[in-house]
Amino acid sequence: MDYGLMQRVFPFFLEAAWTTITLSVLTAALGLACAILGTSARLSRFALFRFLGATYVSLFRGTPALIQLFILYFGGPQIGIQLDAFAAGVIGLGVNVGAYMTETMRGAIIAVDRGQGEAARTLGMSRWQAMCNVILPQAMRLMIRPLGVNINALIKSTALVAAISVVELTYTAQRYIGSTYKPFEMFLIAGLLYMIIIYVVGQGISWADRKARLN
Amino acid sequence: MSQQKPFIDIRHAKKSFGTLEVLKDISLQVERGQIVAIIGPSGSGKSTLLRAINDLDPLTGGEIWLEDKQINKSLPHRQYEKHINEVRQEIGMVFQHFNLFPHLRVRENVTLAPKMLKGLSDAEANALAEEQLTKVGMIERIDYYPSQLSGGQKQRVAIARALAMKPKVMLFDEATSALDPELVEEVNLVMKRLAEEHMTMIIVTHEMGFAESVCDRVLFMDQGVVVEEGPPEVIFRNPKNERTQNFLRKHLAGHKA
Ligand SMILES: Nc1ncnc2c1ncn2[C@@H]1O[C@H](COP(=O)(O)OP(=O)(O)OP(=O)(O)O)[C@@H](O)[C@H]1O
Numbered sequence: 001m002d003y004g005l006m007q008r009v010f011p012f013f014l015e016a017a018w019t020t021i022t023l024s025v026l027t028a029a030l031g032l033a034c035a036i037l038g039t040s041a042r043l044s045r046f047a048l049f050r051f052l053g054a055t056y057v058s059l060f061r062g063t064p065a066l067i068q069l070f071i072l073y074f075g076g077p078q079i080g081i082q083l084d085a086f087a088a089g090v091i092g093l094g095v096n097v098g099a100y101m102t103e104t105m106r107g108a109i110i111a112v113d114r115g116q117g118e119a120a121r122t123l124g125m126s127r128w129q130a131m132c133n134v135i136l137p138q139a140m141r142l143m144i145r146p147l148g149v150n151i152n153a154l155i156k157s158t159a160l161v162a163a164i165s166v167v168e169l170t171y172t173a174q175r176y177i178g179s180t181y182k183p184f185e186m187f188l189i190a191g192l193l194y195m196i197i198i199y200v201v202g203q204g205i206s207w208a209d210r211k212a213r214l215n
Numbered sequence: 216m217s218q219q220k221p222f223i224d225i226r227h228a229k230k231s232f233g234t235l236e237v238l239k240d241i242s243l244q245v246e247r248g249q250i251v252a253i254i255g256p257s258g259s260g261k262s263t264l265l266r267a268i269n270d271l272d273p274l275t276g277g278e279i280w281l282e283d284k285q286i287n288k289s290l291p292h293r294q295y296e297k298h299i300n301e302v303r304q305e306i307g308m309v310f311q312h313f314n315l316f317p318h319l320r321v322r323e324n325v326t327l328a329p330k331m332l333k334g335l336s337d338a339e340a341n342a343l344a345e346e347q348l349t350k351v352g353m354i355e356r357i358d359y360y361p362s363q364l365s366g367g368q369k370q371r372v373a374i375a376r377a378l379a380m381k382p383k384v385m386l387f388d389e390a391t392s393a394l395d396p397e398l399v400e401e402v403n404l405v406m407k408r409l410a411e412e413h414m415t416m417i418i419v420t421h422e423m424g425f426a427e428s429v430c431d432r433v434l435f436m437d438q439g440v441v442v443e444e445g446p447p448e449v450i451f452r453n454p455k456n457e458r459t460q461n462f463l464r465k466h467l468a469g470h471k472a
Protein backbone atom coordinates (compact mmCIF):
# COMPACT_ATOMS: atom_id res chain seq x y z
CA MET A 1 0.00 0.00 0.00
CA ASP A 2 1.20 3.43 -0.90
CA TYR A 3 0.83 5.33 2.37
CA GLY A 4 2.69 8.35 1.04
CA LEU A 5 0.19 8.76 -1.76
CA MET A 6 -2.71 8.24 0.61
CA GLN A 7 -1.44 11.03 2.84
CA ARG A 8 -0.99 13.37 -0.08
CA VAL A 9 -4.49 12.92 -1.47
CA PHE A 10 -6.24 12.76 1.89
CA PRO A 11 -6.99 16.51 2.16
CA PHE A 12 -8.80 16.36 -1.17
CA PHE A 13 -10.85 13.45 0.06
CA LEU A 14 -11.76 15.40 3.16
CA GLU A 15 -13.07 18.17 0.99
CA ALA A 16 -15.06 15.63 -1.01
CA ALA A 17 -16.40 14.15 2.22
CA TRP A 18 -17.67 17.58 3.11
CA THR A 19 -19.57 17.64 -0.19
CA THR A 20 -21.00 14.20 0.61
CA ILE A 21 -22.12 15.49 4.00
CA THR A 22 -23.75 18.62 2.57
CA LEU A 23 -25.43 16.53 -0.08
CA SER A 24 -26.71 14.10 2.56
CA VAL A 25 -28.05 16.81 4.83
CA LEU A 26 -29.86 18.63 2.04
CA THR A 27 -31.20 15.38 0.62
CA ALA A 28 -32.44 14.24 4.01
CA ALA A 29 -34.17 17.58 4.56
CA LEU A 30 -35.84 17.46 1.17
CA GLY A 31 -36.72 13.81 1.74
CA LEU A 32 -38.39 14.61 5.06
CA ALA A 33 -40.34 17.45 3.45
CA CYS A 34 -41.51 15.14 0.65
CA ALA A 35 -42.38 12.48 3.21
CA ILE A 36 -44.53 14.86 5.24
CA LEU A 37 -46.43 15.74 2.09
CA GLY A 38 -46.54 12.12 0.96
CA THR A 39 -47.78 10.91 4.33
CA SER A 40 -50.46 13.59 4.52
CA ALA A 41 -51.58 12.58 1.05
CA ARG A 42 -51.62 8.88 1.87
CA LEU A 43 -53.68 9.46 5.01
CA SER A 44 -55.98 12.07 3.48
CA ARG A 45 -59.72 11.61 3.53
CA PHE A 46 -59.78 12.47 -0.17
CA ALA A 47 -59.31 9.52 -2.48
CA LEU A 48 -57.52 11.64 -5.07
CA PHE A 49 -54.77 12.59 -2.61
CA ARG A 50 -54.46 9.02 -1.40
CA PHE A 51 -54.05 7.92 -5.02
CA LEU A 52 -51.42 10.58 -5.71
CA GLY A 53 -49.51 9.64 -2.56
CA ALA A 54 -49.56 5.95 -3.42
CA THR A 55 -48.46 6.69 -6.97
CA TYR A 56 -45.54 8.80 -5.76
CA VAL A 57 -44.37 6.02 -3.48
CA SER A 58 -44.66 3.21 -5.98
CA LEU A 59 -43.11 5.24 -8.79
CA PHE A 60 -40.01 6.22 -6.85
CA ARG A 61 -39.55 2.96 -5.01
CA GLY A 62 -40.26 0.97 -8.15
CA THR A 63 -37.42 2.32 -10.31
CA PRO A 64 -33.65 2.56 -9.69
CA ALA A 65 -32.56 5.83 -8.11
CA LEU A 66 -29.82 6.02 -10.71
CA ILE A 67 -32.37 6.06 -13.53
CA GLN A 68 -34.30 8.78 -11.72
CA LEU A 69 -31.12 10.84 -11.45
CA PHE A 70 -30.31 10.31 -15.13
CA ILE A 71 -33.80 11.29 -16.21
CA LEU A 72 -33.55 14.48 -14.19
CA TYR A 73 -29.99 15.45 -15.09
CA PHE A 74 -29.62 14.22 -18.64
CA GLY A 75 -33.26 14.15 -19.68
CA GLY A 76 -34.28 17.33 -17.88
CA PRO A 77 -32.76 19.81 -20.38
CA GLN A 78 -34.82 18.20 -23.11
CA ILE A 79 -37.99 19.31 -21.32
CA GLY A 80 -36.56 22.60 -20.14
CA ILE A 81 -35.24 21.65 -16.71
CA GLN A 82 -31.64 22.78 -16.53
CA LEU A 83 -29.95 21.93 -13.22
CA ASP A 84 -26.33 21.86 -12.19
CA ALA A 85 -25.13 18.44 -11.09
CA PHE A 86 -25.25 19.14 -7.37
CA ALA A 87 -28.82 20.48 -7.45
CA ALA A 88 -29.91 17.57 -9.62
CA GLY A 89 -28.31 15.22 -7.09
CA VAL A 90 -30.11 16.77 -4.13
CA ILE A 91 -33.47 16.89 -5.87
CA GLY A 92 -33.20 13.45 -7.46
CA LEU A 93 -32.08 11.68 -4.30
CA GLY A 94 -34.31 13.76 -2.02
CA VAL A 95 -37.49 12.97 -3.86
CA ASN A 96 -36.42 9.34 -4.03
CA VAL A 97 -35.68 8.94 -0.33
CA GLY A 98 -38.88 10.87 0.39
CA ALA A 99 -40.83 7.95 -1.04
CA TYR A 100 -39.17 5.53 1.38
CA MET A 101 -39.62 7.94 4.26
CA THR A 102 -43.30 8.33 3.38
CA GLU A 103 -43.80 4.64 4.00
CA THR A 104 -41.83 4.86 7.23
CA MET A 105 -43.91 7.73 8.57
CA ARG A 106 -47.20 6.25 7.49
CA GLY A 107 -46.23 2.94 9.04
CA ALA A 108 -45.42 4.62 12.36
CA ILE A 109 -48.67 6.56 12.38
CA ILE A 110 -50.87 3.56 11.68
CA ALA A 111 -48.90 1.55 14.23
CA VAL A 112 -50.25 3.78 17.00
CA ASP A 113 -53.12 1.95 18.67
CA ARG A 114 -56.50 2.80 17.15
CA GLY A 115 -57.86 3.30 20.65
CA GLN A 116 -55.65 6.37 21.06
CA GLY A 117 -57.34 8.27 18.28
CA GLU A 118 -60.73 7.05 19.47
CA ALA A 119 -60.10 8.23 23.02
CA ALA A 120 -59.04 11.63 21.73
CA ARG A 121 -62.03 11.96 19.42
CA THR A 122 -64.34 10.83 22.21
CA LEU A 123 -63.17 13.74 24.33
CA GLY A 124 -64.22 16.06 21.51
CA MET A 125 -60.94 16.65 19.70
CA SER A 126 -60.99 17.16 15.96
CA ARG A 127 -59.14 14.80 13.66
CA TRP A 128 -56.33 17.34 13.43
CA GLN A 129 -56.14 17.95 17.17
CA ALA A 130 -56.07 14.22 17.84
CA MET A 131 -53.34 13.79 15.23
CA CYS A 132 -51.11 16.56 16.57
CA ASN A 133 -51.56 15.99 20.29
CA VAL A 134 -52.07 12.29 20.65
CA ILE A 135 -51.08 10.27 17.60
CA LEU A 136 -48.05 12.10 16.21
CA PRO A 137 -46.15 12.36 19.52
CA GLN A 138 -46.42 8.59 19.81
CA ALA A 139 -45.69 7.96 16.14
CA MET A 140 -42.57 10.15 16.28
CA ARG A 141 -41.01 7.75 18.75
CA LEU A 142 -41.80 4.83 16.52
CA MET A 143 -40.37 6.47 13.41
CA ILE A 144 -36.95 7.60 14.61
CA ARG A 145 -35.24 4.25 14.14
CA PRO A 146 -36.72 3.36 10.73
CA LEU A 147 -36.07 6.91 9.51
CA GLY A 148 -32.49 6.29 10.63
CA VAL A 149 -32.42 3.27 8.33
CA ASN A 150 -33.68 5.48 5.47
CA ILE A 151 -30.99 8.05 6.21
CA ASN A 152 -28.29 5.40 6.36
CA ALA A 153 -29.37 4.15 2.93
CA LEU A 154 -29.52 7.71 1.67
CA ILE A 155 -25.94 8.51 2.69
CA LYS A 156 -24.72 5.46 0.82
CA SER A 157 -26.84 6.32 -2.19
CA THR A 158 -25.13 9.71 -2.50
CA ALA A 159 -22.38 7.70 -4.19
CA LEU A 160 -24.71 7.52 -7.18
CA VAL A 161 -24.29 11.19 -7.98
CA ALA A 162 -20.71 10.44 -9.02
CA ALA A 163 -22.39 9.23 -12.19
CA ILE A 164 -23.53 12.76 -12.93
CA SER A 165 -20.07 14.08 -11.95
CA VAL A 166 -20.76 15.72 -8.61
CA VAL A 167 -17.37 15.94 -6.95
CA GLU A 168 -18.14 13.94 -3.82
CA LEU A 169 -16.31 10.99 -2.27
CA THR A 170 -16.90 8.33 -4.88
CA TYR A 171 -16.26 10.66 -7.79
CA THR A 172 -13.06 11.90 -6.16
CA ALA A 173 -11.83 8.35 -5.65
CA GLN A 174 -12.49 7.57 -9.29
CA ARG A 175 -10.70 10.71 -10.40
CA TYR A 176 -7.56 9.89 -8.41
CA ILE A 177 -7.61 6.34 -9.67
CA GLY A 178 -7.50 7.77 -13.18
CA SER A 179 -4.25 9.58 -12.45
CA THR A 180 -2.61 7.23 -9.93
CA TYR A 181 -3.82 3.73 -10.94
CA LYS A 182 -4.20 2.90 -7.25
CA PRO A 183 -7.85 1.83 -6.91
CA PHE A 184 -7.29 -0.11 -3.69
CA GLU A 185 -5.92 2.86 -1.79
CA MET A 186 -8.37 5.35 -3.23
CA PHE A 187 -11.49 3.32 -2.56
CA LEU A 188 -10.16 2.46 0.88
CA ILE A 189 -9.97 6.13 1.82
CA ALA A 190 -13.42 6.79 0.42
CA GLY A 191 -14.88 3.78 2.22
CA LEU A 192 -13.29 4.80 5.48
CA LEU A 193 -14.74 8.29 5.26
CA TYR A 194 -18.21 6.94 4.42
CA MET A 195 -17.93 4.67 7.42
CA ILE A 196 -17.09 7.54 9.74
CA ILE A 197 -20.00 9.65 8.47
CA ILE A 198 -22.43 6.76 8.80
CA TYR A 199 -21.14 5.85 12.23
CA VAL A 200 -21.58 9.38 13.56
CA VAL A 201 -25.07 9.72 12.10
CA GLY A 202 -25.99 6.28 13.43
CA GLN A 203 -24.89 7.28 16.92
CA GLY A 204 -26.94 10.46 16.67
CA ILE A 205 -30.03 8.49 15.70
CA SER A 206 -29.57 5.98 18.51
CA TRP A 207 -29.20 8.86 20.93
CA ALA A 208 -32.38 10.52 19.66
CA ASP A 209 -34.21 7.20 19.85
CA ARG A 210 -33.10 6.56 23.43
CA LYS A 211 -34.03 10.06 24.45
CA ALA A 212 -37.49 9.72 22.88
CA ARG A 213 -38.05 6.41 24.64
CA LEU A 214 -36.90 7.65 28.02
CA ASN A 215 -40.40 8.59 29.12
CA MET B 216 -96.84 18.60 33.61
CA SER B 217 -96.30 18.19 29.92
CA GLN B 218 -94.55 15.07 28.80
CA GLN B 219 -90.77 15.54 28.83
CA LYS B 220 -88.53 14.42 26.05
CA PRO B 221 -86.21 11.62 27.18
CA PHE B 222 -82.65 12.66 28.02
CA ILE B 223 -81.18 10.13 25.62
CA ASP B 224 -83.45 8.86 22.92
CA ILE B 225 -82.35 6.07 20.62
CA ARG B 226 -84.93 5.51 17.92
CA HIS B 227 -84.90 2.47 15.67
CA ALA B 228 -81.12 2.18 15.64
CA LYS B 229 -79.81 -0.04 12.87
CA LYS B 230 -76.24 -0.87 12.06
CA SER B 231 -74.65 -3.13 9.52
CA PHE B 232 -71.03 -3.85 8.82
CA GLY B 233 -71.26 -4.79 5.17
CA THR B 234 -73.89 -7.51 5.04
CA LEU B 235 -73.63 -8.27 8.75
CA GLU B 236 -76.57 -6.75 10.62
CA VAL B 237 -75.26 -5.95 14.07
CA LEU B 238 -78.08 -3.75 15.40
CA LYS B 239 -81.60 -4.53 14.26
CA ASP B 240 -84.00 -1.77 15.16
CA ILE B 241 -83.08 -0.91 18.72
CA SER B 242 -84.98 1.76 20.62
CA LEU B 243 -83.96 2.93 24.06
CA GLN B 244 -84.85 5.92 26.19
CA VAL B 245 -82.75 6.95 29.14
CA GLU B 246 -83.87 9.57 31.63
CA ARG B 247 -81.56 12.06 33.22
CA GLY B 248 -79.75 10.47 36.15
CA GLN B 249 -80.74 6.98 35.13
CA ILE B 250 -78.24 4.16 35.11
CA VAL B 251 -78.73 1.52 32.48
CA ALA B 252 -76.79 -1.71 32.19
CA ILE B 253 -76.49 -3.58 28.93
CA ILE B 254 -75.71 -7.26 29.17
CA GLY B 255 -75.60 -10.00 26.58
CA PRO B 256 -73.39 -12.57 24.91
CA SER B 257 -70.25 -11.68 22.99
CA GLY B 258 -70.99 -10.30 19.55
CA SER B 259 -74.54 -9.28 20.41
CA GLY B 260 -73.84 -5.65 19.50
CA LYS B 261 -73.42 -4.03 22.93
CA SER B 262 -70.24 -2.16 22.08
CA THR B 263 -71.59 -1.17 18.71
CA LEU B 264 -74.66 0.37 20.32
CA LEU B 265 -72.58 2.24 22.87
CA ARG B 266 -70.17 3.48 20.23
CA ALA B 267 -73.06 4.60 18.09
CA ILE B 268 -74.15 6.99 20.82
CA ASN B 269 -71.15 9.25 20.24
CA ASP B 270 -71.00 8.32 16.57
CA LEU B 271 -67.71 6.42 16.78
CA ASP B 272 -69.53 3.68 14.86
CA PRO B 273 -72.17 5.66 12.95
CA LEU B 274 -75.55 4.03 12.59
CA THR B 275 -76.80 2.96 9.19
CA GLY B 276 -80.38 3.74 10.22
CA GLY B 277 -82.32 5.42 13.00
CA GLU B 278 -81.71 8.43 15.17
CA ILE B 279 -79.94 9.18 18.42
CA TRP B 280 -80.87 12.25 20.43
CA LEU B 281 -79.26 13.82 23.47
CA GLU B 282 -81.81 16.21 24.95
CA ASP B 283 -82.88 18.40 22.04
CA LYS B 284 -79.89 17.62 19.84
CA GLN B 285 -79.74 14.88 17.26
CA ILE B 286 -76.31 13.29 17.49
CA ASN B 287 -76.07 11.33 14.26
CA LYS B 288 -77.10 14.12 11.94
CA SER B 289 -76.08 14.01 8.33
CA LEU B 290 -74.34 17.27 7.59
CA PRO B 291 -71.66 18.49 5.19
CA HIS B 292 -68.27 17.31 6.43
CA ARG B 293 -67.10 20.53 8.12
CA GLN B 294 -70.39 21.18 9.85
CA TYR B 295 -70.63 17.57 10.94
CA GLU B 296 -67.14 17.70 12.45
CA LYS B 297 -67.96 20.84 14.39
CA HIS B 298 -71.27 19.38 15.55
CA ILE B 299 -69.90 16.01 16.59
CA ASN B 300 -66.92 17.48 18.43
CA GLU B 301 -69.32 19.58 20.48
CA VAL B 302 -71.60 16.64 21.16
CA ARG B 303 -68.72 14.38 22.17
CA GLN B 304 -67.61 16.86 24.81
CA GLU B 305 -70.89 16.13 26.54
CA ILE B 306 -70.51 12.35 26.40
CA GLY B 307 -67.77 10.71 28.42
CA MET B 308 -66.55 7.32 27.32
CA VAL B 309 -64.52 4.73 29.17
CA PHE B 310 -62.94 1.87 27.25
CA GLN B 311 -62.08 -1.66 28.18
CA HIS B 312 -58.40 -1.02 27.48
CA PHE B 313 -58.27 2.41 29.12
CA ASN B 314 -56.62 4.14 26.15
CA LEU B 315 -54.70 6.56 28.34
CA PHE B 316 -52.24 8.70 26.41
CA PRO B 317 -48.93 6.97 27.21
CA HIS B 318 -46.74 9.93 26.30
CA LEU B 319 -48.43 12.18 28.86
CA ARG B 320 -48.39 12.14 32.63
CA VAL B 321 -51.60 11.48 34.52
CA ARG B 322 -52.05 15.22 35.00
CA GLU B 323 -51.77 16.01 31.30
CA ASN B 324 -54.00 13.10 30.41
CA VAL B 325 -56.72 14.87 32.34
CA THR B 326 -55.94 18.48 31.40
CA LEU B 327 -55.25 18.01 27.68
CA ALA B 328 -58.81 18.12 26.39
CA PRO B 329 -60.20 20.78 28.77
CA LYS B 330 -57.30 23.09 27.95
CA MET B 331 -57.58 22.53 24.24
CA LEU B 332 -61.33 22.49 23.88
CA LYS B 333 -62.59 24.67 26.68
CA GLY B 334 -59.73 27.14 26.77
CA LEU B 335 -58.95 26.59 30.45
CA SER B 336 -55.79 28.26 31.73
CA ASP B 337 -53.02 26.09 33.17
CA ALA B 338 -54.10 26.96 36.69
CA GLU B 339 -57.76 26.22 36.04
CA ALA B 340 -56.94 22.97 34.28
CA ASN B 341 -54.64 21.90 37.10
CA ALA B 342 -57.28 22.60 39.70
CA LEU B 343 -59.75 20.62 37.65
CA ALA B 344 -57.35 17.69 37.27
CA GLU B 345 -56.66 17.68 40.99
CA GLU B 346 -60.35 17.72 41.75
CA GLN B 347 -61.16 14.85 39.39
CA LEU B 348 -58.15 12.77 40.39
CA THR B 349 -59.01 13.20 44.04
CA LYS B 350 -62.48 11.95 43.27
CA VAL B 351 -61.13 8.72 41.76
CA GLY B 352 -58.46 8.37 44.42
CA MET B 353 -55.54 8.95 42.09
CA ILE B 354 -54.24 12.30 43.26
CA GLU B 355 -51.00 10.79 44.62
CA ARG B 356 -50.16 9.51 41.16
CA ILE B 357 -50.72 12.81 39.37
CA ASP B 358 -47.12 13.02 38.11
CA TYR B 359 -46.82 9.39 37.05
CA TYR B 360 -46.89 8.11 33.51
CA PRO B 361 -49.61 5.59 32.60
CA SER B 362 -47.00 2.85 32.19
CA GLN B 363 -46.24 3.20 35.91
CA LEU B 364 -49.82 2.43 36.95
CA SER B 365 -51.76 -0.78 37.53
CA GLY B 366 -54.78 -1.56 35.35
CA GLY B 367 -57.24 -0.43 37.98
CA GLN B 368 -55.35 2.81 38.48
CA LYS B 369 -55.25 3.42 34.74
CA GLN B 370 -58.98 2.93 34.48
CA ARG B 371 -59.61 5.35 37.34
CA VAL B 372 -57.47 7.95 35.59
CA ALA B 373 -59.39 7.31 32.38
CA ILE B 374 -62.61 7.98 34.26
CA ALA B 375 -61.17 11.21 35.68
CA ARG B 376 -60.10 12.23 32.19
CA ALA B 377 -63.62 11.76 30.91
CA LEU B 378 -65.19 13.52 33.90
CA ALA B 379 -62.93 16.54 33.44
CA MET B 380 -64.96 17.43 30.37
CA LYS B 381 -68.03 17.67 32.62
CA PRO B 382 -70.06 15.30 30.47
CA LYS B 383 -73.80 14.91 30.77
CA VAL B 384 -73.59 11.17 30.19
CA MET B 385 -70.94 8.53 30.84
CA LEU B 386 -70.62 5.44 28.67
CA PHE B 387 -68.69 2.46 30.00
CA ASP B 388 -67.71 -0.36 27.67
CA GLU B 389 -66.67 -3.26 29.89
CA ALA B 390 -64.58 -0.97 32.02
CA THR B 391 -63.40 -3.78 34.27
CA SER B 392 -63.12 -6.70 31.84
CA ALA B 393 -59.41 -6.24 31.24
CA LEU B 394 -58.59 -6.01 34.95
CA ASP B 395 -57.23 -8.60 37.32
CA PRO B 396 -60.06 -9.67 39.64
CA GLU B 397 -58.56 -7.96 42.67
CA LEU B 398 -58.50 -4.61 40.83
CA VAL B 399 -62.13 -4.66 39.73
CA GLU B 400 -63.53 -3.41 43.01
CA GLU B 401 -61.63 -0.10 43.06
CA VAL B 402 -63.06 0.80 39.67
CA ASN B 403 -66.54 -0.36 40.64
CA LEU B 404 -66.35 1.87 43.70
CA VAL B 405 -65.63 4.90 41.55
CA MET B 406 -68.58 4.05 39.33
CA LYS B 407 -70.81 3.60 42.37
CA ARG B 408 -69.83 7.02 43.61
CA LEU B 409 -70.80 8.48 40.23
CA ALA B 410 -74.12 6.70 40.53
CA GLU B 411 -74.68 8.34 43.91
CA GLU B 412 -74.09 11.70 42.27
CA HIS B 413 -76.83 10.84 39.78
CA MET B 414 -74.60 10.80 36.76
CA THR B 415 -76.49 9.43 33.77
CA MET B 416 -74.68 6.26 32.77
CA ILE B 417 -74.91 3.47 30.25
CA ILE B 418 -72.80 0.55 31.31
CA VAL B 419 -71.95 -2.45 29.18
CA THR B 420 -70.82 -5.11 31.59
CA HIS B 421 -70.39 -8.79 32.25
CA GLU B 422 -70.60 -8.28 35.98
CA MET B 423 -74.12 -9.12 36.94
CA GLY B 424 -73.59 -8.46 40.64
CA PHE B 425 -72.36 -4.97 39.99
CA ALA B 426 -75.10 -4.28 37.48
CA GLU B 427 -77.70 -5.42 39.96
CA SER B 428 -76.35 -3.22 42.73
CA VAL B 429 -76.06 0.08 40.84
CA CYS B 430 -78.39 0.04 37.87
CA ASP B 431 -81.96 1.23 37.56
CA ARG B 432 -82.58 -0.79 34.45
CA VAL B 433 -81.04 -3.71 32.68
CA LEU B 434 -81.19 -4.50 28.98
CA PHE B 435 -80.45 -7.96 27.73
CA MET B 436 -79.24 -7.90 24.13
CA ASP B 437 -78.78 -10.82 21.80
CA GLN B 438 -78.05 -10.87 18.08
CA GLY B 439 -78.64 -7.19 17.64
CA VAL B 440 -81.97 -6.88 19.41
CA VAL B 441 -83.05 -6.02 22.92
CA VAL B 442 -84.55 -9.30 24.01
CA GLU B 443 -85.73 -8.19 27.41
CA GLU B 444 -85.47 -5.19 29.65
CA GLY B 445 -86.59 -4.24 33.10
CA PRO B 446 -85.47 -3.46 36.63
CA PRO B 447 -82.45 -5.51 37.75
CA GLU B 448 -84.39 -7.55 40.29
CA VAL B 449 -86.69 -8.77 37.52
CA ILE B 450 -84.06 -9.38 34.85
CA PHE B 451 -81.65 -11.12 37.20
CA ARG B 452 -84.14 -12.98 39.43
CA ASN B 453 -87.19 -13.57 37.26
CA PRO B 454 -86.39 -13.15 33.60
CA LYS B 455 -89.38 -13.95 31.42
CA ASN B 456 -87.59 -14.63 28.17
CA GLU B 457 -86.03 -18.00 27.65
CA ARG B 458 -82.91 -16.55 25.99
CA THR B 459 -82.31 -14.32 28.98
CA GLN B 460 -82.73 -17.29 31.31
CA ASN B 461 -80.26 -19.35 29.28
CA PHE B 462 -77.71 -16.57 29.13
CA LEU B 463 -77.85 -15.94 32.86
CA ARG B 464 -77.69 -19.62 33.67
CA LYS B 465 -74.64 -20.12 31.46
CA HIS B 466 -73.05 -17.00 32.83
CA LEU B 467 -73.50 -18.05 36.44
CA ALA B 468 -72.28 -21.55 35.67
CA GLY B 469 -69.23 -20.07 33.98
CA HIS B 470 -68.48 -18.02 37.07
CA LYS B 471 -68.75 -20.92 39.45
CA ALA B 472 -66.66 -23.23 37.28
N1 LIG C 1 -65.64 -2.51 12.68
C1 LIG C 1 -66.30 -3.67 12.48
N2 LIG C 1 -66.33 -4.24 11.26
C2 LIG C 1 -67.00 -5.39 11.05
N3 LIG C 1 -67.68 -6.04 11.98
C3 LIG C 1 -67.70 -5.54 13.22
C4 LIG C 1 -67.02 -4.32 13.53
N4 LIG C 1 -67.22 -4.05 14.84
C5 LIG C 1 -67.99 -5.04 15.31
N5 LIG C 1 -68.28 -5.94 14.34
C6 LIG C 1 -69.12 -7.12 14.51
O1 LIG C 1 -70.35 -6.72 15.05
C7 LIG C 1 -70.82 -7.69 15.97
C8 LIG C 1 -71.15 -7.03 17.28
O2 LIG C 1 -69.94 -6.55 17.84
P1 LIG C 1 -69.87 -5.84 19.24
O3 LIG C 1 -68.45 -5.49 19.46
O4 LIG C 1 -70.86 -4.74 19.28
O5 LIG C 1 -70.32 -6.99 20.23
P2 LIG C 1 -70.32 -6.98 21.81
O6 LIG C 1 -71.71 -7.31 22.22
O7 LIG C 1 -69.74 -5.73 22.32
O8 LIG C 1 -69.40 -8.21 22.15
P3 LIG C 1 -68.33 -8.40 23.32
O9 LIG C 1 -69.09 -8.81 24.53
O10 LIG C 1 -67.43 -9.49 22.82
O11 LIG C 1 -67.61 -7.09 23.49
C9 LIG C 1 -69.77 -8.77 16.04
O12 LIG C 1 -70.20 -9.84 15.22
C10 LIG C 1 -68.55 -8.13 15.48
O13 LIG C 1 -67.74 -9.07 14.84
Ligand SMILES: [Mg+2]
Pocket residue numbers: 261262263388389
Ligand atom coordinates in the same frame (compact mmCIF):
# COMPACT_ATOMS: atom_id res chain seq x y z
MG1 LIG D 1 -67.95 -5.24 23.30
